[in-house]
Amino acid sequence: MFASLKGKGENMVETLESFAKFFGVKISLNKNFVRKGNRYFLLDERLRALAKEISGWQFAGAYLGKNKNGKFYPSSLLLFMITDQAENKIIVDDKAAWLFVCGRDIFKEGIMRVYGSKTRGAYTLVLNKHGECLGFGRITENLDEAKEGVVVENVSDIGDFLRRERTPKQ
Amino acid sequence: MNRYKMLGWKFKPVAPKQAIRVNVMNVEGVNVVERLERLGFKLEKIHFIERGYWVKRSSFSIGATIEYLLGYYSIQEAAAQIPATLFTDLKGKTVLDACAAPGGKTVQLADLMDNTGVIVALDVKSRRLNALANQLERCRVKNAIVYGLDAREASKLGVKFDRILLDVPCSGNFAMDKDWFKRRTIDDVHRNARLQRQILAEAAKVLKTSGEIVYATCSLEPEEDELNIDWAVKNLGLKTVEINCYGEESPTEIFGKRLDSSVRNCRRIWPGETQGFFVCKLERQR
Known part of the structure; x- marks a missing residue:
């Protein structure tokens, strides 16, 4: 995908x-x-x-x-x-937001709200509780069915700035 | 240290405080200070800078927050926040940031310009250009164009500028480098002073008739500060302009040499609340 x-x-x-x-x-x-x-x-x-x-x-x-x-x-x-126009977005809690900008995937428990597609394979923006876009990911488990574990895989996040600064060759 | 004494300052060791500057262009409807304080940071307004705050307490790095990644603020030493604020009427102007990397002041200019006009940002070192591009990207700057070009060759661009920021390469100061006295010699200072004069001369060439130059260093050495401005006034057809900012009026007699009286318009900032710094505003003589 x-x-x-x-x-x-x-x-x-x-x-x-x-x-x-x-x-x-x-x-x-x-x-x-x-x-x-x-x-x-x-x-x-x-x-x-x-x-x-x-x-x-x-x-x-x-x-x-x-x-x-x-x-x-x-x-x-x-x-x-x-962000404003996007149909697919998830709102995550503070802990999930921080882990996401550190390059981690999103666990079901960290999701506060889902807009648009909940279907496996769909891409979704990842927003914090203030509605600020932190990046985007790919839904790896149907969000209606998954009870726990990783449900959105991190594809790209704004923490890339920090990682770039720490690895000057990139 | 004896040189500083001759300039009227008694040496004292200092520990500069970390500071941030809020990027107003990115924070509509967001109370950044409140959000940072909720994360455990204690901030104190910098009394001489409108958008600046000292970080008085932090349990983790101020650069490791989502608010930082969103470009809501920049980490910028308090005295270094002064130069860009000295320009008049920046919006819509064509601005040269002649020694731009790593980009803290470029972002500040964009913020003061509200992303209008054009900033031409130059730096000569390619690795530093990456840092500059990262800053511009993080802070969502939209009005800058970056060239890998030596500030001494700015006239090659064929552009005349309304405003020119010369945050020139300098010898630095002991407040930011505990080994400064071991690592620097007077030859380094003279070498930097020569380079700075070349940059000043090039800036004078590309300045519009009604333009403004702000010259800044984080050096306490007069060769890089007042003596260079004295030279610019006498040789480049420039004049100093009175500025109202933090810092002391510059001396007009240095190591027995009498300088142009207008050099007193420059501001010398001795280390204390901030690092050591020097700033001056110049215009064309009419």
Whole structure:
């Protein structure tokens, strides 16, 4: 299932739109959307003009995510952008929230509320009790049936910042 | 230490306090201070910075919270929070952050600009550029563009800037490095001072007529501070501007050398409540 999150070739718009669709969100990207290496950015008119005029930039505007080994990893900004509209989301308690941003999966006991799909294989945003998006995961057990244990596998979370800082080679 | 005495400061060891700065652009409807206090942190408002707090007590790292990961605040030493606040009217402007990595002040600029206008952020070291990109991503900055470029080559961009932040590479100070006196020589200071003059000269080239430069170091050595500003005033067509911020008025006579009287507009911050710091605002002479 994870493979279906793969970026589709060189079509960056398709990659992002299909990512958003996993959560029931329809996004339309305008012409100010650019790809730099394996990373995607959204630039306003001024930044776009600058980026066009002066090549060699390394980061610009709103960072949306990257393709790594054929898989798309969204930025926290993109997750924030789709949170309100997303159909699939789970709210987790404080303990589960912290463990999730440390890269761990989610146990049934940590889930406070489920919106949208409860079906195994579906992707869902993971939100804390304040409604802030911490990342996303894949449902590994039907949420109506599972009584305990891991039910949502961590795919990507915002704790990646800390892990990146601790491992400078990545 | 004798040099500091000659500048009128009696040496005392200090232990700088950790500080944070709230990123207002990301916290609409969120009381960050209350949330951090609920996690067990004790915060105290920094009296000279609008959005800054000292961390008075913590049972774990202030960088290990969900609020940090969400970009609600940045960890930034109190004196280092001053330079970006000295600019007037940042919104919508074209701003150069000439020595940007690791990005604390770039994020602060974006926050003060409310993500409007453009920040051109430069740094010469590729590893530091990764740290800068991480900060921008974490804090959801949307108005910056980053180049791996030496600040001394900023004119290659062909852009004129409304505001220029020069948080220049410097010798640092003993408050942040307990081995500072063992590791630094006067030659290091002179080498840094030369580099800083080159950066100042390049900044003067790319500054718009009505533009502003803020120059900052975390060095206590006058060669990197007042003497460089004196040189800039006499050689680059720049003038200092009065600023109203924490710190002491800079001396205008240093080690027997009389400086331009306008150097007194600079602020020297001796270690105490903060680390050692120096800051100055410059404009074009008319």
